[in-house]
Amino acid sequence: MHVAIYARHSTDKQETSTQDQIRRCREYCSVKGYHVADVFFDEGISGSHLANRPGIGALLVAALDGKFEGVIAEDLSRISRDQADTANFFKKMVFLGVPVETVSDGLNNELHIDLKSTMNALYLKDLSDKTHRGVVAAVLRGGVPGGQLYGYDLVHALDEFGEPIRGKRKVNEEQAIIIREIFEYYAEGRKLKHICDDLNRQGIDSPKGGKWAPSSLVGSFVRQTGMLRQTLYNGFVTFNKLQYRKHPENGKRLSIVRPEKEWITVPIPELAILKEETFLKVQKALDERSSMHMQRKLIPAVMTDEERRDKSIRRSREWRPNQAVGNKRANAVFGGKLYCGEHDQKITATYAKHYSCPVKGCANRNLHYDEVIKLVLDAIANLDEAKIVEHFEGDELRNIRAHHTQEIARLTAQLEDLRAGMNKVIDALGPDARSNEIRVFFDDKAEQIQRTKLDLAHHKRALADNASPRKLDAIVQHHQKLIAKLAVWSRDSEAVIPMRQIIKRLTLTSSPDDLGKPTCHADFDFLAIIAKSQTT
Ligand SMILES: [Zn+2]
Numbered sequence: 001m002h003v004a005i006y007a008r009h010s011t012d013k014q015e016t017s018t019q020d021q022i023r024r025c026r027e028y029c030s031v032k033g034y035h036v037a038d039v040f041f042d043e044g045i046s047g048s049h050l051a052n053r054p055g056i057g058a059l060l061v062a063a064l065d066g067k068f069e070g071v072i073a074e075d076l077s078r079i080s081r082d083q084a085d086t087a088n089f090f091k092k093m094v095f096l097g098v099p100v101e102t103v104s105d106g107l108n109n110e111l112h113i114d115l116k117s118t119m120n121a122l123y124l125k126d127l128s129d130k131t132h133r134g135v136v137a138a139v140l141r142g143g144v145p146g147g148q149l150y151g152y153d154l155v156h157a158l159d160e161f162g163e164p165i166r167g168k169r170k171v172n173e174e175q176a177i178i179i180r181e182i183f184e185y186y187a188e189g190r191k192l193k194h195i196c197d198d199l200n201r202q203g204i205d206s207p208k209g210g211k212w213a214p215s216s217l218v219g220s221f222v223r224q225t226g227m228l229r230q231t232l233y234n235g236f237v238t239f240n241k242l243q244y245r246k247h248p249e250n251g252k253r254l255s256i257v258r259p260e261k262e263w264i265t266v267p268i269p270e271l272a273i274l275k276e277e278t279f280l281k282v283q284k285a286l287d288e289r290s291s292m293h294m295q296r297k298l299i300p301a302v303m304t305d306e307e308r309r310d311k312s313i314r315r316s317r318e319w320r321p322n323q324a325v326g327n328k329r330a331n332a333v334f335g336g337k338l339y340c341g342e343h344d345q346k347i348t349a350t351y352a353k354h355y356s357c358p359v360k361g362c363a364n365r366n367l368h369y370d371e372v373i374k375l376v377l378d379a380i381a382n383l384d385e386a387k388i389v390e391h392f393e394g395d396e397l398r399n400i401r402a403h404h405t406q407e408i409a410r411l412t413a414q415l416e417d418l419r420a421g422m423n424k425v426i427d428a429l430g431p432d433a434r435s436n437e438i439r440v441f442f443d444d445k446a447e448q449i450q451r452t453k454l455d456l457a458h459h460k461r462a463l464a465d466n467a468s469p470r471k472l473d474a475i476v477q478h479h480q481k482l483i484a485k486l487a488v489w490s491r492d493s494e495a496v497i498p499m500r501q502i503i504k505r506l507t508l509t510s511s512p513d514d515l516g517k518p519t520c521h522a523d524f525d526f527l528a529i530i531a532k533s534q535t536t
Helices: 018-032 054-064 083-096 130-140 173-187 192-201 214-218 276-302 305-326 369-381 385-393 395-428 435-465 472-488 493-502 526-535
Strands: 002-009 035-043 070-073 100-102 152-154 169-171 236-239 242-246 253-257 264-267 338-340 348-351 354-356 503-510 518-524
Touching (some): 002 054, 018 070, 054 130, 130 236, 192 214, 253 395, 369 472, 369 503, 395 435, 472 526, 493 503
Parallel strands (some): 002 070
Antiparallel strands (some): 503 518
C-alpha cells in the first residue's frame, strides 16, 4: 500500500519534532510493509484551526489525485487537538476513501462510526472532468463555490502557494442562530407563512434585506433550491446541479437542472450549522409537503375516476379517527357493519336491542343484541398474524405492488429520456431557431417532467401504503387487548371506537347444518389495522 505521512510540530517544547514524528512513522511503515509515497507536514503551527494549515491542504489535494491509499500520523493529536476538527478531517478522508492510521493506536476506526446516514450515501463520483476536480479540491480546503450565502461571511485566506482561496467562508453566528430557529420551527410542522411572519415581526432582515417570504425558504421543488434545502447548513457542498446554456436567440442564460446522479456533494463539515438529525428531518418534511402540495394543485384535473375514488377513500380513512374521538355515544361495535349473508342487506336495529335483515321471512330477524355480540366477538377474535400475512401476501396485493414497482421503473426511465431529450435539443439548437417555438418546447418539456415526477411520487407512496407490515405480533396483541375489553363490557367506548375503525364488514349467515343457528364472518380493513398500529 502507498501511504502518505503527516506530521505537525507547534512551537511547544514538549512535543516531538516533526523530524522525529516522521522517523517514527517511517519505522511503523517499514514494519507494516507500507511504501511511503509522500510526506506532508506543518511546522510551527498550533493544533487548532485545521483550515489554515497548508500541509493538510496539500495532503487533501494529493489524496484527491489518488497519489496514495492511506495516511499515517504519529498520533491523533498531530491531526488536530480539537476533536471536532479531527472528526472533520476524517469525514473528508472517508469521502476520498483513504483510511487513516496512527502509530500510537493503529487504525482509527471508531471515528468512522460517527459518520452517519448522509455520509453513507456519499462516495466520490467519477471525476474525470478537470473543472470538477478543481472545484472539489477547492471545497476540500474550505472554498465554497457560488455567491454570498446566508449564514456565512467570506474570509480572505491564502493557500500553500500563496494564492487566495476563492469562496472561503466562516460561520456568521448571528445568522446561524436564525437558521437553526427556522429549521427547528419547520421540523415541528409550523407553516412557512407563520415562520416568516414571526421573523418579520422580530424585525430580522431577510437574506436579501427586507421582508422574509415563504418562497425564499422553500425555493423550487424541481431545482431543489431554497434555504431549507441548503446542504451546506449540514456541512456538505452540493454543486453541478444546474447547467447553463446561452439562449441562441436573445443570448440570455438558460439554466437546466442536471439529473441528480450528476450532482457532486463534498463534505465541508467545519461549515455545518445544524445537527444532521434536524437537517434530515426537514428534508423529509419538505419532500412530503411539497409533493402533497403539488398533487393537490395539479392532479385533480387529470385524475381518472378510479384515482378520484381512491383518494376519497384514503381521505375518509385519515379522517375517521378524528371524527370518532368527538363521538362520545357508545355504539354497538358492529353498528353499521353487519350484513345478512343471504340477502346482502344491512342488518339494522329495529326496536330495543333487536336487529333484523329487512327481507321478510329471513332467518336473520329479531336477533337480540346479546346473541349478535357473542357471534361478532367470536368472529373478530380470530384475527391472527397468519391472516394479516395472507392478506398482504395474497395475489391481489402482490399484483398491486408489482404494478407500482413496474410503473416506478417505467417512469424513472421516462424521466431520464425526457431530460436527455431536452439536453440534446439544447445542444442542437442553432442560431436561427425561433424563440417562440423554443419557449413552447421548453415549457412543454418542463411540464412533462413535472408530471412524470408527480406520477413517480404517487406510485412510490402507493407502494409504501401496500407494503407488508412489520411488528405483526404487536398488532395482534393490541387487537387482543381490545377484544378482552369488549368481553368485559361490550359497550366500552375505549374499545368500541378503535375496533369499529378496523372492521370492514360482518356477515351473518344461517347455516342449515348447524340447526339454523347463524354464524358470523368478519372482514377486516387491513390498511386501517396497519395505520392504527402506527399511531398507537
Ligand atoms: Zn336476510
